[in-house]
Amino acid sequence: MRENTAPGLRMKTRRAVTEALADTALDLFDSRGFDQVTVADVVAAAGISQRSFFRYFSNKEDVVFGDRIPSAEEVRDELLRHIDDAPAWDALRATFRTAALQMDADEGRWKRATRVICHTPGLRARYLEKHLAWTDALTPEIASRIGGDGPNGSGGPDAELRAHTMINTALGCFDVALVRWADGGTDLSLAALVDDVFGFVRFPHA
Template sequence: MRNEEPTPGLRERTRRAVHREVAEVGMALFLERGFEETTIDQVAEAAGISRRSFFRYFATKEDVVLGDLADRGHRIRAALAVRPPGEQPWEAVRAALLALRDEGPVDTDAELRITRMLHGTPSLRARHLEKHLAWQEVLVPELARRLRGPDDPDGVAADHRAAAIIATALACLDVASETWLRLDGSVPLEQLWDEAVAAVRA
């Protein structure tokens, strides 16, 4: 049985609320004016906080856009951990990735605008790739645990297979996202990911 996480206290709930509000304000400004054209001072002023307070919540301007990406990786890992034990690795990874899209309604237009900004801004693109590497660090051990068998006591083979699958899955996600943008979201992202994976596995 997994231990339930303790309910956060008032201070932590307040911190999370402010963090979320600043992120929403910043994202609105970035989409309206452009990421590179919007300064940290402008985000802080619009959010009603000081520049110094901004850095209590975000280390960089890029983190306003990508700050929760690392947390998404942990949520994917948690979704992967509860997949049925006998499920094939690719099916388990697919289901874990889709779990993010099941967390709430999807605003395709907003996602398109954000993804265009992400792919069109070099600093955001670089940080996005960096965060995906962080995803690999948390996902590979979980998938390797599922792949380890009695003929692999030290887990080397499982680690190798898991690293290859996760790296390929994330590369296919990037390729699918690029195609999704070119098609203006007319084809579901998960369908494009399935097609990319099928091409690799053919």
């Protein structure tokens, strides 16, 4: 029985240490600025060695991103849960609202990570790379479901252009809500903000 439970306990311990170390680093990044904090600063605050730090993270950037940012495949899979039962724009809103609910559940850590990303040009660029990957993954799914100049009013280059426009608008809406939430400019949850911001935009016949 001990052999069956030990790996699970070790995994839980590793996750707990990883999260505690990330919290210490994010506090420093948020208060001092990401570029002003070194790995040496983080390990001194955490009371561990640099060797121990690199057991959990390959670099400072991984502390901020870790496995927090969904992959393109995960975002596409979430969209597919909604796209058959709702117009494309509503399906995008539901997709990003799901992400917002997950972030609301870990509010403190996500708000700090978001502020650090938004206030650090290098991290912001890496985050935008994620946007591009999401757009590439979502475009075929949206384009196949909205009108265009292909057969029966669907598909074709016009549908792809409209899909790109819609997806990038959705990403912009999500970012507006995310920054407002992270900077403390509202008492609303991120999910509620996403609903509000997406509600400002309408895509006819989508």
